[in-house]
Structure formats: structure tokens, C-alpha cells
Amino acid sequence: MILYHGTNVDFEIINLEKSHKYKDFGQGFYLTDIRSQAEQLAAKKAKLFGGYPIIQEYEFNEESFKALSGKQTPIIH
Numbered sequence: 001m002i003l004y005h006g007t008n009v010d011f012e013i014i015n016l017e018k019s020h021k022y023k024d025f026g027q028g029f030y031l032t033d034i035r036s037q038a039e040q041l042a043a044k045k046a047k048l049f050g051g052y053p054i055i056q057e058y059e060f061n062e063e064s065f066k067a068l069s070g071k072q073t074p075i076i077h
Contacts, residue, residue, distance in 0.1 A: 003031040003058045006042030008051035031058060 014029050021027045032038055035055065042053035 001033060001060045001062055003033055003060045004035050004038035005029070005031050005056040005058065006038035006040070006045065007054050007056065008042060008045040008049055010054050010056075031060075 016027060016029060019027050019029060023030065038055050039053065042055055045051075046053045
């Protein structure tokens with residue numbers, strides 16, 4: 001499965017210390033399987049904070065999720 005992260009700052013290493021503590025589900029690294037959603041967030045961040053919209057892609061093995069601690073929310077299209 002391909003997951004997307006919309007941002008205005010390019011990076012190679014995920015640093016959870018740079019994420020905001022008061023997001024919907026708390027501090028974390030947010031991904032979506034909806035590319036257009038990541039594009040909209042990247043554009044919004046670039047407009048608010050400068051830089052330019054960046055979409056990062058991550059290949060995710062769903063079997064690996066079973067071993068992680070996290071929250072999974074249903075996707076409503």
C-alpha cells in the first residue's frame with residue numbers, strides 16, 4: 001500500500017519531536033492513502049508557513065501494522 005504525507009519541508013528521517021502535540025490524535029506522523037488529501041495539506045502548509053508543497057510517498061506493509069502501537073481510523077470517501 002502507498003501512503004502519502006503532505007508537507008512544506010522536505011526531510012528523509014521522521015522526527016516525532018518536530019510534530020505538534022495538539023493534533024487530532026496527538027503528536028505523531030500523519031499519513032493518508034488519499035493523494036489529493038496530502039496535496040491539499042501540503043499546499044495549505046506552504047501557504048501558511050512558506051516553502052513549497054511536497055508530497056512524500058511511503059510504501060507500507062499492512063502486516064507490519066499489527067506489531068505497531070498506533071491508531072487507525074476508518075477512511076470515508
